[in-house]
Amino acid sequence: MNDEQFDESGVVTAVAGAEDRAFEAALRPRTLTELIGQDRVREQLSLVLDAAIARGSTPDHVLLSGPPGLGKTTLAMIIAHQVAAPLRITSGPAIQHAGDLAAILSGIGEGDVLFIDEIHRMSRPAEELLYMAMEDFRVDVVVGKGPGATAIPLEIPPFTVVGATTRAGLLPGPLRDRFGFTAQLDFYDAADLHRIVRRSADLLALDLSDAAGHEIASRSRGTPRIANRLLRRVRDFAEVRTGGVLDEAAARAALDLYEVDAIGLDRLDRAVLTALCSSFGGGPVGLSTLAVAVGEERETVEEVAEPFLVRLGFLARTPRGRVATPAAWRHLGMAVPAGLDQLTLGTDDPS
Numbered sequence: 001m002n003d004e005q006f007d008e009s010g011v012v013t014a015v016a017g018a019e020d021r022a023f024e025a026a027l028r029p030r031t032l033t034e035l036i037g038q039d040r041v042r043e044q045l046s047l048v049l050d051a052a053i054a055r056g057s058t059p060d061h062v063l064l065s066g067p068p069g070l071g072k073t074t075l076a077m078i079i080a081h082q083v084a085a086p087l088r089i090t091s092g093p094a095i096q097h098a099g100d101l102a103a104i105l106s107g108i109g110e111g112d113v114l115f116i117d118e119i120h121r122m123s124r125p126a127e128e129l130l131y132m133a134m135e136d137f138r139v140d141v142v143v144g145k146g147p148g149a150t151a152i153p154l155e156i157p158p159f160t161v162v163g164a165t166t167r168a169g170l171l172p173g174p175l176r177d178r179f180g181f182t183a184q185l186d187f188y189d190a191a192d193l194h195r196i197v198r199r200s201a202d203l204l205a206l207d208l209s210d211a212a213g214h215e216i217a218s219r220s221r222g223t224p225r226i227a228n229r230l231l232r233r234v235r236d237f238a239e240v241r242t243g244g245v246l247d248e249a250a251a252r253a254a255l256d257l258y259e260v261d262a263i264g265l266d267r268l269d270r271a272v273l274t275a276l277c278s279s280f281g282g283g284p285v286g287l288s289t290l291a292v293a294v295g296e297e298r299e300t301v302e303e304v305a306e307p308f309l310v311r312l313g314f315l316a317r318t319p320r321g322r323v324a325t326p327a328a329w330r331h332l333g334m335a336v337p338a339g340l341d342q343l344t345l346g347t348d349d350p351s
């Protein structure tokens, strides 16, 4: 996720490194037509927006969920662009008190799109205020404490909330229910990622061979942000080592240098699998223990590494903890323990 800076009203601007920012801004699709992949989400969202535009009303609130880097921020920007409305950006961790949200809501104009990244990390009181605002376009702001407290009504013009979360399951039901349209973004397949890499290379006027584009796409963990980042590393490598030639050999050498393996696993992915197999005999092991073993936050392992490992069929979340599958052992080049092939891994349980 990007680093963020907050102004005094809690509105944030995402600020990754300066190079990152310039790069992402240049490559971000601006309309649904420019967006590659996620066909179903694109079609559904396009209907929601076109219908709202035809009626002359603000679009329904939209909830976007999925792992980092799949395009949630991009979609929020596209929504604002398509309905020609100003976009205001904030984030759950910046809204720790109901008053933080009230300050933001008091500055909302008619038709504005309010993007709340990591919406599952807002405080409970702020969540309650938000769902009232989403439903009634009006909230009561409580001023003061105890018997002297008074509620001041705040009318808010119709606006659209776009919430983004890596964990839709963490949102309380009443808040989730206020979103008229919910989209679950999925990892991109290699063909779509290849198109994204090709588009980025064209925008940057890079002479990238098709095979190099394919190599980058297949090592991008199904994630456009990673595809663009790897493209940047391959470009660096080509500029310094190959006299600017961006072919398959350059892509392979650059990606090997940056320790991205042939199927896109990065250092954290491999650390999780290695700890699971080498230190815990393949599991089951609890998420917190696994996180300590790889020296990472529990949330990072759960939200960044695990979804892709589960998607590849390398890791299973079972009621008793995380378990490495036979495919994980094989990928690490380790012998699959006897009997594991027959093991029933049980049901998905993220606890």
Ligand SMILES: Nc1ncnc2c1ncn2[C@@H]1O[C@H](COP(=O)(O)OP(=O)(O)OP(=O)(O)O)[C@@H](O)[C@H]1O
Pocket (backbone or CB within 6 Å): 001, 002, 023, 024, 025, 027, 028, 029, 034, 035, 036, 037, 038, 067, 068, 069, 070, 071, 072, 073, 074, 075, 117, 196, 224, 225, 228
């Ligand atoms: N469908 C797509 N087509 C082309 N480029 C894309 C697409 N989706 C995302 N990108 C590119 O990937 C980068 C990351 O996208 P974005 O910031 O929207 O991800 P995100 O899901 O909001 O991530 P986070 O959860 O970390 O905020 C952007 O720079 C954008 O250019």
